[in-house]
Amino acid sequence: MRFTLIAALLLVAGCAATPSMPPLVGPDGAPLDLMLLGEQHDASEHQDLHRQVVQELARRGRLAAVVLEMAERGRSTAGLPRTATEAQVRQVLGWEESGWPWEPYRPAVMAAVEAGVPVLGGNLPRPHLRAAMADAQLDAILPGPALKAQQQAVRQGHCDLLPEHQVGPMTRVQIARDRAMARTLEEAATSGQTVVLLAGGRHVDDQLGVPLHLRAGLRVQSTHWPAQPPKKDYCAEFEAQMKSRRSGQAPPP
Structure with a gap:
């Protein structure tokens, strides 16, 4: 059973809509098994809501685990007191190797740890990326229209600058990542409690x-x-990186 809360991407007079806490139970008042929170990665407003959700579920004694896109599947804080x-948490989650900034996610992660709730990596481990890119069986996982939509999302996510021959392999990686997060969520599911996923918005899309x-x-x-308004022109930055790679020069700082 799935309940979807889609806050439309509304901009009124150049101002973004204000995000708010989602309900922490289903429409019938019963606990959710899984809460999938799809963020915009550079929106501090979203990460503050992560913290609020984690803290409130922990306060109610209903937080089973927190699963992160930002850490690889197999990583866990379960053995920590x-x-x-923070240094211990970052080490067991492999944060330095992940490339993700720590500060935006620190409040939610540490709130879970301090509540005695495990934080689990959910993303596809890096050693598996190349195999996923070459795995044509992943093309058959999604229905045809969903696969095409996912491919288009990959194009748009790379500012329509990705060479077309790379779209298929990158889409397979996206599918493999979603499957890895889904398996982690299922393994952490606990009756009467809720597992929270923190991930990019496309990862929690019901259709993709x-x-x-x-x-x-x-x-x-x-x-x-x-x-929320983007903090910088990511497409201009990505285009500069692509040009630098083609020319063999180091990307600009």
């Missing part, structure tokens, strides 16, 4: 992402926060 330091790979019967709620 509530008093673990993680929800498609979950087993039937789970009570799942996907939340898409309202879009």
Whole structure:
């Protein structure tokens, strides 16, 4: 059973809609098995809501685990005490190797650790990326229209600058990542409690992402926060990186 809360990407007079806390139970008042929170990665408003959701579920004694796109599947804080330091948490989650900034996710991660709740990596491990890119069987995982939509999302996510021959392999990686997160969520699911996923918005899309790979019967709620103004021109930055790679020069700082 899936409940989707889609906060439309509304911009009124150049101002983004204000995100708000989603309900922490299903429409019938019963606990959710999974809460999928789809963020815009550079929106601090979204990460503050991550913290609020984690803290409130922990306060109610209903937080089973927090699963992160930002850490690889197999990584876990389960062996750490509530008093673990940030350095210890970062080490067991492999944060330095992940390339993700720590500060935006620190409040939610540390809130879970301090509550005695495990934080789990959910993303596809890097050693598996090349195999996923070459695995043509992944093309058959999604229905045809969903596969085409996912491919288009990959194009748009790379500012329509990705060479067309790379779209297929990159789409397979996206599908493999969604499947890895889905498996991690299913393994962490606990009756009467809620597992929270923190991931990019496309990963929690009911038509394209993680929800498609979950087993039937789970009570799942996907939340898409309202879009916030981007902090910089990412497409200009990506285009500069592509040009630098083609020319063999180092990208600009």
